[in-house]
Amino acid sequence: MIPDESLYVIPVMSVATKDKTDVSRAATSAPFWYKSLRALLFQIDPEEAHTLAIKLAPIAAGFCGASFTDACLNTSVAGVQLANPVGLAAGFDKNGRLTDCLARFGFGFAEIGSITGQSSQGNPKPRLFRLVEDEAVINRLGLNGEGADAVAQRLASAGFSLPIGVNIAKTNHPAIKGEKGVADMLHSFQCIKDLPLSFVTLNASCPNTHEGIMQESEELDQILAGIVKLNTRQVPVFLKLSPDSKADLLETFVASACKHGIRGYVLGNTTTTRDGLSTCADAVKAMGNGGLSGKPLKARALSLVKQVFRIKKKEQDIIGCGGIACGADAYEFIKNGARAVELYTGLIYGGPDLPARINRELAGLLKANGQTVESAVGSGVSSGG
Secondary structure: OOOOHHHHOOOOOOOOOOOOOOOOHHHHOOOHHHHHHHHHHOOOOHHHHHHHHHHHHHHHHHHOOOOOOOHHHOEEEOOEEEOOOEEEOOOOOOOOOOOOOHHHHOOOEEEEEEEOOOOEOOOOOOOEEEEHHHOEEEEOOOOOEOOHHHHHHHHHOOOOOOOEEEEEOOOOOOOOOOHHHHHHHHHHHHHHOOOOOOEEEEEOOOOOOOOOOOOOHHHHHHHHHHHHHHOOOOOOEEEEEOOOOOHHHHHHHHHHHHHOOOOEEEEOOOEOOOOOOOOOHHHHHHHOOOEEEEHHHHHHHHHHHHHHHHHOOOOOEEEEEOOOOOHHHHHHHHHOOOOEEEEOHHHHHHOOOHHHHHHHHHHHHHHHOOOOHHHHOOHHHHOOO
16 A cells, blocks of 8 residues: 655755755655555566556546646646646556546646557567666557557547547558558547647658658658648647757758647657666666666656757747656756656656655745746746756
8 A cells, every 4th residue: 555645744944045956856756555566567578567557547546546636737838727837747647548547647638549540569569678776667569459440439438537648650560651650640639639639740740650750851741731621629739849859950851840830748758769778788788778767867858848849939838858857857857948747757756646756845845936837838938947
């Protein structure tokens, strides 16, 4: 059973600086009960552990106490009101099985998927690896999932305990490219466009597929144009971009997004780089190709947020994603332009109550600086921070 939250209330340290963000990562490190459980879980194959987590999540949610709430955490993304800015990133609940219980873990919203036009088994196993010393993961799952039709049917009869978005990517098959790739993405959107979703994200950034990062700006332009025509309910659409994208590619993608009225960006995805890791280089090499996520990704994801914040339209919003593991991380992304953030790998190392702990620490940091999430967005950019 998850202990009472008061047993690990996070003190926010006051410091003699104008911007009180000097809070140790240790403040939101996993509580003792989860460290003990994690030691057992880490004896299991990572993908099997993830499958187990999906099965047990509805039960675990029943043991979670009331989520931490505070008015200073209220925010909005593309006009969607959120009780707090901490969301579940795409990749955890690929097939939309947990929409009715996620709010009890402390999330303010969640992103389902990625879903693809066709069902897919993904890449050969093993394809998921832990880098425990770095609190990171390498995955080359390859967009495995049940497919857009099956997920849409499940979501149509599901209960939503919080605002839900769906992430769409192209089916991972070498023959699905060009016009077929466009049709594949549009089919997925057609399947979900009439569901009571808060937003949809188009994934132009997955490194674990045959094409990798979508390099064809013309293809993206066709997808966005097609989405606009199908989007009769005007569901907010976001574009997910890669931290590995070159500056000129980012500018091209953002220009296309602006032209088609895209409401914002999810920044970013995993990285194929392996810089600055503590895990033995030979062990990392033996894991092979794949996208790296977790704490080592934070700097690249934050840099992507800063880049896009400078060139996007004022009315477009940013959701930051990559390496966020504590309230101070979330606050840093928000100060640099994100209106909300998403977690995934942090949950593996921090535990299922991490969203509530991040919200508690974030609220303390905001209050220490006389801010709310709304007033903090981009405040570090305008002040040169």
